[in-house]
Amino acid sequence: MKSFVNYEQNSDFSIHNIPFGVAAFNNEYIACCTRIGDIVIDLATLYDYGFFDEIEGLNENVFEAYTLNEFIELGKPVTNAVRLKIQELLLEDSKIDNDERTLEECFFSLDKVRMMMPLHIPNYTDFYSSIEHATNIGKMFRDPANALLPNWKHLPVGYHGRASSIVVSGTEIIRPKGQTKPADSEKPIFGPSKQLDFELEMAFVVNRHTEMGESISTSEAENAIFGMVLFNDWSARDIQSWEYVPLGPFLGKNFGSSISPWVVTMEALNPFRTSSPQQEPEVLDYLKFSGEQNYDINLEVYLQPENGTENLITQSNYKFMYWNMLQQLAHHTINGCNVEVGDLYASGTISGEDPNSFGSMLEVTWRGQNPIQLNNGQERKFIEDNDTIIMRGFAEKDGIRVGFGEVSGKILPAK
């Protein structure tokens, strides 16, 4: 497939991608959009021009919206048809190649566009599905000989996170204040977190509602997942470690989480399917699945200090996940918990076996014991004020590249 839009060979936004997002165009109006190369396309105007007229079930201009929810809710038959239609329109010699009016009104260069939060997220859950991450945490904070807790290999452990503080890439994050209890202090103290961290994650978006009491099986789950985003689950380790027993993470997490502005569809990721790590012991029936249900997605995290350049901190891959998305969604709903369109389900920190693939500062520096050396001569145990964390993700195979762009966030000093 060759598009009439030119883009670099290593662009995340190839003709094979066609992700969805929401943008403010020329600071004048907001609409749903897609992207190819460095061109962002206003889908609302494209709809008005009649290019989606043939698509059954797309009876309203759902792209004239501040979020993708209404579009996503139409379900795969419609959203896939839209994606394929856009792909067709972007090919050389398509209907809109050389259509001056359409190109002028719908095609925008990146500098004319501000990416917005793409979703309204009714509910957000964070899993803990990387065996290497769970093992690292268990070694550090519990028992190195029994790092994994007894339930870990039997179910995808997860918890509810805070939906209100999920923000789009580029939003600055204020360092949280809170209670911590240093090892050498008898009482807890109060102040800005001294152990601010990122967590390298991905998250999937659900495209349907269910009723309470209804479950989504692993075989039904595939149809219920619209796409994925990059996810940075900012974490204040010192606040978290004091508060989290027995009810789990709370203020150590809920001050902010960041997502990429582009939601990449599962259909775009299909060529990059791969098998999962073998699950042993065998899982209960409701967690069984068939086929290759993992995805080979390269993940990178960079730290950019103020007035400095990017430093590669870690390189991981989504394929390391022990529990896959189908299992996560089946588990989440097996008790009848209802889901809503736009719900976000995050993977948990994605670590690999190699220390260079660990998905958090906590793991990379092993609780600060091995600081990271930056290219400006500084070192980091945790994230400092005015540092920017940038996560990137892309899949690549047989000359085809599909990526997420980035999710970035700068840490501002505590108020």
Next chain:
Amino acid sequence: MKSFVNYEQNSDFSIHNIPFGVAAFNNEYIACCTRIGDIVIDLATLYDYGFFDEIEGLNENVFEAYTLNEFIELGKPVTNAVRLKIQELLLEDSKIDNDERTLEECFFSLDKVRMMMPLHIPNYTDFYSSIEHATNIGKMFRDPANALLPNWKHLPVGYHGRASSIVVSGTEIIRPKGQTKPADSEKPIFGPSKQLDFELEMAFVVNRHTEMGESISTSEAENAIFGMVLFNDWSARDIQSWEYVPLGPFLGKNFGSSISPWVVTMEALNPFRTSSPQQEPEVLDYLKFSGEQNYDINLEVYLQPENGTENLITQSNYKFMYWNMLQQLAHHTINGCNVEVGDLYASGTISGEDPNSFGSMLEVTWRGQNPIQLNNGQERKFIEDNDTIIMRGFAEKDGIRVGFGEVSGKILPAK
């Protein structure tokens, strides 16, 4: 104060109450409402008739809505003025006493009305703020000699719950299925929960938005709390105990929580203020507060088996709470976590010292060791299929009674 509407002396819905809710009237339309005695009043029509014209800041008919959120968001100056105006209109010899049209169009007997979910809840948090409850759980599941964990007296422990599955009183709850690990089994097993429980709680509703990075101090918190509801945090103890380490409760809770249809304002509860249990050790500055910030609210739980009558299971009181609402909200936002209008913050199980005041079956039966004897000759360790749990709450002082009515829910067999 005497109303022209007659009601029983022990009605929760006296002229001193004036709670807010949402109802379907005659199965024809939905509107925000209030209640006095056994009369439900359609506020949208009352607005249309001009009775709220004098209230500054009430420029739209926010009662023509499916939730109270728009009304609540107007803030205390407006919502208090509306409540006082309703109270005035309900007094003997008021403008509407003997106004046939208004009484006919706006006043409905209970049997013409179906109460709806009163709120859209963007975020839901559950605290763990009863020292007796936390101590009971610690004794049962950890160490009787050190029942409270080290952080408990320093901060109001809490976690994020699932907003999607909060339903209004009367909604049936399906027994959840899930993974459990019986003590005598080597592997986890799958099936309907065998330890289904209620948790007697109350929850408060927030009336404002904050930006990320902003905090609400204890002195600001009072102005940010619109009112309270009764809350039943249904819990599957066997699912919960297997899943909850290390990230907290998840599928053991998120299959359903029930709230009362009536939100009682903090102003109606003002006469019932009382002091809190003394907090020792002294709390950090951001958790300090002044004045009487607890409320004397009697709470009761009844179990009604199929074809049977109600059995009183426990009698507790909101005043037992160790951490108050101002502290909960100040703590929740001290790290900059943003709140949204309609957010619900639940207390955690409210237990007193006496076993007859414990707020869950788990505690009342002490893990099933002391089954409850029902008046039909049956006994209960936990909740059985087709049992209905009814919680009631009211405050009473100097001949004035203000109550919540009830939150009830029947357990249906697992699907």
